[in-house]
Amino acid sequence: MEILVCVKRVPVVGGRIVVTPDGQDVDTRMSGFAISPHEECAVEEAVRITERLGGTVTVLTLGPAEAEAQLRDALALGAGRAVLLEAGAAEWGPLATAAAIAAEARTGPGSGAGGYDLLLFGNEAADTGGYQVGVRVAHELGLPCATGIKELEVAEGTARARREYQGSREEYELPLPAVITVKEGINLPRYPSLPGRLRAKRAEIERRSPAERPEGLRKLGLRVPAAGRQQAQVLGTGAEAVPALVDLLAELGVLP
Amino acid sequence: MTALCLAELGPDGAVTDASLRALTFARGLADGEFAAVVFGDAAGVPGETLAGYGVTGAYVVEPGSVPGYAPVAWARVLAGLAAELGADVVTAAATDRGSEVMAHLGAQAAVPVAANCTAAQRSGPGTWRLTRQRWAGLLLEDAELAAEPALLTVAADAVAAAAAAAPAALAVHVHEPELADGDLRVRAGESPAGAGGASLASARVVVGGGRGVGGPDGFAPLEELAEALGGVLGVSRVVTGEGWRPHRQQVGQTGTRITPELYLACGISGAIQHMAGCQGARHIVAINTDPGAPIMSRAGYAVIGDLHEVIPALLAAIRA
Numbered sequence: 001m002e003i004l005v006c007v008k009r010v011p012v013v014g015g016r017i018v019v020t021p022d023g024q025d026v027d028t029r030m031s032g033f034a035i036s037p038h039e040e041c042a043v044e045e046a047v048r049i050t051e052r053l054g055g056t057v058t059v060l061t062l063g064p065a066e067a068e069a070q071l072r073d074a075l076a077l078g079a080g081r082a083v084l085l086e087a088g089a090a091e092w093g094p095l096a097t098a099a100a101i102a103a104e105a106r107t108g109p110g111s112g113a114g115g116y117d118l119l120l121f122g123n124e125a126a127d128t129g130g131y132q133v134g135v136r137v138a139h140e141l142g143l144p145c146a147t148g149i150k151e152l153e154v155a156e157g158t159a160r161a162r163r164e165y166q167g168s169r170e171e172y173e174l175p176l177p178a179v180i181t182v183k184e185g186i187n188l189p190r191y192p193s194l195p196g197r198l199r200a201k202r203a204e205i206e207r208r209s210p211a212e213r214p215e216g217l218r219k220l221g222l223r224v225p226a227a228g229r230q231q232a233q234v235l236g237t238g239a240e241a242v243p244a245l246v247d248l249l250a251e252l253g254v255l256p
Numbered sequence: 257m258t259a260l261c262l263a264e265l266g267p268d269g270a271v272t273d274a275s276l277r278a279l280t281f282a283r284g285l286a287d288g289e290f291a292a293v294v295f296g297d298a299a300g301v302p303g304e305t306l307a308g309y310g311v312t313g314a315y316v317v318e319p320g321s322v323p324g325y326a327p328v329a330w331a332r333v334l335a336g337l338a339a340e341l342g343a344d345v346v347t348a349a350a351t352d353r354g355s356e357v358m359a360h361l362g363a364q365a366a367v368p369v370a371a372n373c374t375a376a377q378r379s380g381p382g383t384w385r386l387t388r389q390r391w392a393g394l395l396l397e398d399a400e401l402a403a404e405p406a407l408l409t410v411a412a413d414a415v416a417a418a419a420a421a422a423p424a425a426l427a428v429h430v431h432e433p434e435l436a437d438g439d440l441r442v443r444a445g446e447s448p449a450g451a452g453g454a455s456l457a458s459a460r461v462v463v464g465g466g467r468g469v470g471g472p473d474g475f476a477p478l479e480e481l482a483e484a485l486g487g488v489l490g491v492s493r494v495v496t497g498e499g500w501r502p503h504r505q506q507v508g509q510t511g512t513r514i515t516p517e518l519y520l521a522c523g524i525s526g527a528i529q530h531m532a533g534c535q536g537a538r539h540i541v542a543i544n545t546d547p548g549a550p551i552m553s554r555a556g557y558a559v560i561g562d563l564h565e566v567i568p569a570l571l572a573a574i575r576a
């Protein structure tokens with residue numbers, strides 16, 4: 001089973017998001033970076049599948065040269081091969097990102113339309129949240145696609161994918177090769193092992209430089225919404241606060 | 257200007273809340289024909305609701321044409337109708353289905369999709385100024401969109417659902433779409449879901465537990481309290497990441513968005529990704545040992561203290 005997992009490097013923001021003075025980017029001087037959470041689960045899912053069925057997990061990211069760190073994180077979790085599509089510092093839109101990913105996928109080791117038996121994505125990237133790159137790649141490659149998946153069973157030739165929607169369970173049966181976008185909760189990613197980390201450190205990273213293409217949705221600027229920041233009214237300290245808390249719950253109408 | 261909106265129906269046959277908000281948003285963009293697409297039996301079309309929301313034309317796609325949920329086919333239907341009606345803008349609620357269908361529509365036509373919009377305005381022929389959410393609403397992007405038609409999904413909290421000042425004269429059409437080969441290849445098989453997620457999203461009271469609970473065995477009193485208040489347990493990502501509780505109980509950006517009357521957040525620091533899931537809570541009360549925790553500037557009320565001491569005392573007081 002040849003599996004491609006597409007991961008995005010996103011800032012790890014803590015207490016609040018700060019925008020750079022020019023209003024164009026998130027200020028990341030104080031933050032680290034990580035693989036966007038849904039995609040970390042996609043890597044774990046892919047590794048579990050190949051542990052069962054054999055094959056290789058290829059992890060791919062499109063981003064700045066520094067995104068190499070996220071590829072190494074994925075290699076440490078068990079991916080076998082890593083490809084960096086160098087896009088420089090600028091943010092690429094979903095159409096350009098999907099086109100570059102699809103072009104790279106076609107050169108994959110498998111014989112099928114997309115070069116892989118299975119292509120895994122996150123349902124949406126944590127930062128820009130476009131909700132579309134996986135679907136666009138599926139169209140470029142002419143592959144079936146399911147999104148928002150929280151349970152996946154893969155056998156030779158087919159994938160059974162499930163999600164919940166408005167209180168009912170949806171199940172999709174897809175012939176492979178297929179594109180599946182997953183959500184956090186599909187599994188609990190492992191911690192990288194020490195040998196995994198050592199292997200990841202030494203692994204070779206394949207690099208390419210795709211060309212960007214302009215798109216119809218253009219960012220003008222970013223801003224933090226004017227949230228109703230307030231200071232909590234302190235009801236008291238420790239168990240002594242309980243009578244005041246009970247009064248409050250009564251006032252809110254939530255006491256039995 | 258013609259607007260087209262996907263109106264999703266719930267299991268009860270009524271237009272879902274999310275789609276009512278999307279209709280409200282889309283009505284603000286239309287100033288001519290306002291069309292809605294409904295998948296279901298013509299006999300069951302919620303015509304009164306659609307007319308009330310200002311829809312002038314409802315296009316009903318019956319199960320005979322498209323059986324159930326099939327994302328590519330739904331997108332093909334929207335594309336066909338958009339072309340037929342000359343729609344300037346096509347919208348759907350930013351639900352799992354709405355987002356997926358719009359992504360397919362954008363991919364089929366190789367045009368952009370603006371996800372999770374909170375505002376949109378036409379700025380010229382085929383150009384739009386819009387605001388969309390990033391980071392699950394923690395950050396807003398002002399953007400310019402050049403596309404015909406404009407494809408937008410509507411963020412959950414963009415607008416409140418509101419009927420039009422006066423109902424529209426609604427024409428209901430049974431629409432027989434032209435599908436391409438393979439459009440029905442991916443279809444949802446539906447069955448009732450087990451317990452979990454759904455009740456968290458709609459619970460009236462949520463008792464939240466975070467790292468401060470200390471371990472997998474610490475949640476019993478929180479569950480007891482939730483039960484006593486007729487609510488459910490919700491947890492932070494640290495808790496699910498440690499494997500203390502299942503992910504379906506997670507509140508936040510990558511978990512469930514909750515909308516309770518009361519969210520009692522215990523041992524939760526108030527990281528923005530967590531708070532992204534409880535912006536819809538009416539009241540937030542924090543129990544935390546640290547008076548400087550970020551949650552103190554997001555909660556309405558707080559108890560400074562050890563949750564292992566406060567919660568049993570609270571339970572005892574409620575039961576007394």
Ligand SMILES: Cc1cc2nc3c(=O)[nH]c(=O)nc-3n(C[C@H](O)[C@H](O)[C@H](O)COP(=O)(O)OP(=O)(O)OC[C@H]3O[C@@H](n4cnc5c(N)ncnc54)[C@H](O)[C@@H]3O)c2cc1C
Nearest residue numbers: 466467468492493508509510511523524525529530545563
């Ligand atoms: C892209 C992305 C998406 C994310 N999505 C989510 C999400 O969906 N949901 C989510 O929750 N997080 C999410 N996170 C993680 C988030 O950033 C935080 O790491 C997480 O919410 C912290 O959980 P916590 O509050 O339980 O733990 P901590 O931040 O460690 O806070 C523990 C709190 O408990 C208090 N405490 C300790 N002991 C006690 C005690 N005995 N009594 C009372 N209080 C005590 C401490 O003072 C502290 O405030 C996401 C992160 C990223 C990067």
Ligand SMILES: Nc1ncnc2c1ncn2[C@@H]1O[C@H](COP(=O)(O)O)[C@@H](O)[C@H]1O
Nearest residue numbers: 006007062121122124125130131132133
């Ligand atoms: N720059 C990128 N590099 C690799 N994968 C990406 C990139 N951007 C998006 N993706 C993948 O596409 C998914 C959906 O992204 P989006 O449509 O931007 O929300 C993400 O969860 C990733 O799996």
